[in-house]
Amino acid sequence: xxxxxxxxxxDISRKELESLFTEFGEIVEANLIxxxxxxxxxxxxxxxxxxxxxxxxxxxxxNKRSYKNRDLVCNEAKPKKKGKRRR
Numbered sequence: 833x834x835x836x837x838x839x840x841x842x843d844i845s846r847k848e849l850e851s852l853f854t855e856f857g858e859i860v861e862a863n864l865i866x867x868x869x870x871x872x873x874x875x876x877x878x879x880x881x882x883x884x885x886x887x888x889x890x891x892x893x894x895n896k897r898s899y900k901n902r903d904l905v906c907n908e909a910k911p912k913k914k915g916k917r918r919r
Contacts, residue, residue, distance in 0.1 A: 833887030857886025
């Protein structure tokens with residue numbers, strides 16, 4: 833199950849992101865979205881959990897949870913739309 837995580841602190845590291853989700857099961861992939869010029873987090877990420885039940889638990893536990901003075905947003909990720917890509 834792939835999750836979208838929003839409203840992350842800009843100083844979060846990939847390791848911190850992964851540690852938020854390890855208690856809910858195995859992480860297949862954690863993708864912290866970063867600015868290509870500064871390398872700083874853009875404040876959102878995608879995490880893929882190995883099981884649907886682990887993803888559900890993570891969503892229920894982390895959505896609207898306060899982390900470093902920010903209320904996280906955790907939802908099931910929507911599939912990418914096909915079409916022209918912005919440059």
